[in-house]
Amino acid sequence: MREFAYRRATDVPAALALVDAEPEARWLGGGTNLVDLMKSGVERPALLVDVRELPLDRIEDTPEGGLRIGATVTNSDLAADPRVRLRYPALTQAVLAGASGQLRNMATVGGNLLQRTRCGYFTDAAAPCNKRTPGSGCAAVHGEHRNHAILGASAHCVAVHPSDMAVALAAFDAVVTYETLDGPGQLALEDFYRPVGDTPHLETALPVGALVTGVTLPPAPVAAHSRYRKVRERASYAFAIGSLAAALDVRDGTVHDVRLALGAVASRPWRARAAEAALTGGPATAEAFAAAADAELAAARPLADNGYKITLLRNLVTAVLTELTEEAAR
Structure with a gap:
């Protein structure tokens, strides 16, 4: 594992400034995906910026009757919230299906959205993978691909997104909110993930250095x-x-x-x-x-x-x- 620096952010502007100053920085939430990738050498950040103490850990009603879910809400807290269970039961079921209890206690909503693919070739630093090393090829096309994509793929990448939670959010027209040094922004979840095309290493439409701050679910009877x-x-x-x-x-x-x-x-x-x-x-x-x-x-x-x-x-x-x-x- 590459030696890295660690900083714990206590407010959003300070967190954004830390990442802006270090191009090889990564956000750290629960670390359930990132730390594994660091151990295997797939991710090699120079700096981890811990966001768990940012004030983004609440689930709140919106004036319209929907819900606003903070990015650092744990998966366990999301699944247990009575408003989620009543108004969006498929979301609760998706989160509970997604991982073990120990992982749900650590994993965050923002981290869940941003988790990387679980393709075996992506996580094997010795294998060719366009998502990990652009231009190196996609070993899965002619290799082991039983669990790979059947829709929206390309010759450059056939991996699938691993999140259960994001599938439920997509069904309910969720909107992802984020902050940058230039101010806040938002993306419909359908636009949040980029089509794989010939640039599979570009996974989301987030601006460089952006911090996901939450997810808003509109009212949906x-x-x-x-x-x-x-x-x-x-x-x-x-x-x-x-x-x-x-x-x-x-x-x-x-x-x-x-x-x-x-x-x-x-x-x-x-x-x-x-x-x-x-x-x-x-x-x-x-x-x-x-x-x-x-x-x-x-x-x-x-x-x-x-x-x-x-x-x-x-x-x-x-x-x-x-x-x-x-x-x-x-």
Whole structure:
């Protein structure tokens, strides 16, 4: 591990100044991803700026009826908050599915959004990886890629984003807020993650040196009837091979509102806009749910060993939306 300096920031302007003065600085929240990457030599920061003592650890109601979640709120506190559990249950379920209890106690909301891919070639400093070393190639394209992307990938990178929490946030139109030395800014979560294209090492649209300060969830009545379902290769702590955040409002057998986001299929949480459009105003039936999934997955471009994800996601969408429909009818 490279020798590094450590500073603990107590206010946002001081934190921004520290990072501005050191181009190789990194923000440190819970460290559940960054420290592992430092141990393997993938991340080699010259300075860690600890943000855990910044006043960003609260969950607050917005005047419109949504929620504002601070960047240093732990995953455990987020999942346990009664307002999140009541208004956005899929978010609670996603966080609880995302890691062990020990990791949730340390991991922060901002760090969860910014975690790096868990592709084995990315974390192996000896392997070619365009995300880690631009221009070196993507070993996963012709290597081990069973859990890699089927949507939105390119020849330069086929890794998937590992976050469960971000999938639920994407379904509910979350907005990421940040601070820079030039002032505050915000990005819709759909715009927060950059398309992989030919620059997979550029993962977010954040300005250089920006500090994520929180996430705002707009009011969404449909979100109260939502679910997060994660499929993984073992029941214990593991990353998804496919996941779904879904919310559904059915009235008199017709889909009035629906939100769908897929996980473990792309380099970012994948908002299923085509499926939502196909369902809205139509019948709430298993056949319609399957057809909507097919409409979304028509753009899938699987690799040699991950085509199973198309069937998996089709079945997942159909099953979860059917369950939500049946629950609403009780």
